[in-house]
Amino acid sequence: MLRFFPQKNKYVQEEAEFLFDEKGPIPKHIAVIMDGNGRWAQNRRLPRIAGHKEGMETVKRITKHASKLGVKVLTLYAFSTENWKRPTDEVNFLMQLPVDFFDVFVPELIEENVKVQVMGYKKLLPEHTQKAVKDAIEQTKDNTGMVLNFALNYGSRAEIVTAVQEIAKEIETNQLQSTEITEETIADHLMTNFLSKDLRDPELVIRTSGEERISNFLLWQIAYSELFFTQALWPDFTPNLLEAAIASFQNRDRRFGGLKETT
Ligand code: IPE
Ligand code: IPE
Ligand code: MG
Numbered sequence: 001m002l003r004f005f006p007q008k009n010k011y012v013q014e015e016a017e018f019l020f021d022e023k024g025p026i027p028k029h030i031a032v033i034m035d036g037n038g039r040w041a042q043n044r045r046l047p048r049i050a051g052h053k054e055g056m057e058t059v060k061r062i063t064k065h066a067s068k069l070g071v072k073v074l075t076l077y078a079f080s081t082e083n084w085k086r087p088t089d090e091v092n093f094l095m096q097l098p099v100d101f102f103d104v105f106v107p108e109l110i111e112e113n114v115k116v117q118v119m120g121y122k123k124l125l126p127e128h129t130q131k132a133v134k135d136a137i138e139q140t141k142d143n144t145g146m147v148l149n150f151a152l153n154y155g156s157r158a159e160i161v162t163a164v165q166e167i168a169k170e171i172e173t174n175q176l177q178s179t180e181i182t183e184e185t186i187a188d189h190l191m192t193n194f195l196s197k198d199l200r201d202p203e204l205v206i207r208t209s210g211e212e213r214i215s216n217f218l219l220w221q222i223a224y225s226e227l228f229f230t231q232a233l234w235p236d237f238t239p240n241l242l243e244a245a246i247a248s249f250q251n252r253d254r255r256f257g258g259l260k261e262t263t
Contacts, residue, residue, distance in 0.1 A: 018247035022069075027203035027249055029195075030066060031075040031225070033217055034059070036209025036233030043233075049093040054235035056101050060108070065239035067112050067146040069246070073199050074148050077217050081121065081155030095129045098152070102136040109136075113145030119191040120154035147195070154191065156219040163189035192221055201225065204249045206242075208234045226252050 003012050034055060041051030059076060066074045079094055086094075102116075109116060116136040125133070133152065166189050170176040176185070187193065192200040201221045207213075210231045214222070228245040230237070253260055 018244070018251045020243040020247040021250055024250040026070050026246060027226075028071070029073040029075065029199050029202040030071050030204045030206065030245075031077070031202035031218060031222070032062070033077045033205070033207040033215060034234040034237075035207060035211055035215075037235060039209065040233040040235040048090055051233075051235055052090075052094060052097060056097060058235055058237050059101070060105055061239060062237065062242055063109075063114060063146075063148055064112060065242055067114055069242075071146055073195060073202075074146060075119075075151060075202060075218075076149070077151045077154065077215075079120070079152050079154070080216055081153055081158050082216060095126050098129055098136075098150075099132040102132050106136055106139050109140055109148065110143065113143045114140065115143040115145065115147050116140045117147055117149040117194060118152050119149060119194075120152040121158070122153065125153055147199075149195075151217070155216045157216055159191050160186075160220065186220065190220060192218070204228060204245065206230070206245050208232050208237050224254070224256055226254065 004010075005012060037051030037055040038048040039051070040054060041048050044050070063074060078098075083094070084091060106116075116139075118133045118137065122130060122133060129152075133150075163186060167176065167181060167185060171178055184197075187197075187200060190200075201223070202218065202225050204227075205214075205218070205222055205225045206228045208230055210229070212229050218225075226249050228248050230241060230245070232238075232241055
């Protein structure tokens, strides 16, 4: 945490230390911007794709740990609508990853009772990626535990545009009056609408790799989310760091625009 000392006119980097309380509140929905795979590989003089491969191992570890802690929804930002700008080789590798990943990991997900979901512009994914995604969703559909929700070819602005188009169509066809549009109408048209209303908005957003930005992720849904940034690159992110993020969350004072409750 960066603290400003006005008397000295200087900023000091301080790592706040909180203890994780297993019995304390666990965020129901955690969303993660998994960043830093490329840098992890470059630091080792490896090609960037080696970082994406290693990042998948982190996904497995973090999924299991989040499920164990009782998280209800874990949303992982895997590929943004802007990531198509990357070199073709890297994009191709990223589109092959779900195939290899689900191939190996689905049996473990079934064992852990984890249900896979994918949100994003799926029809624009290559056929083999679409198939891998469809199969994983189908194979885990009866699981009743944590939802593992991948944001794949997802972009929040595009998502909002699509929602507005759908709502406009409902007005055109007289299914809806413009005066009836509420916040709920909009939330109902976003890609998180497959989740029950109490689970749609993440309570905690984590971003790895030291970048402190949102990069077009869940702009509507994170209105009141707690944000946690860590220097760790995604392949280095550990279950301990997940607990540190939750510990930080447990020490936040969430006010939602109101005032702190006094006893
Ligand atoms: C995150 O790692 C994974 C994706 C965006 C697909 P990056 O590939 O963005 O890694 P850096 O940020 O370049 O290190
Ligand atoms: C955000 O990371 C997207 C994913 C993690 C999938 P990026 O690496 O694409 O974001 P920027 O370019 O640093 O904002
Ligand atoms: Mg990045």
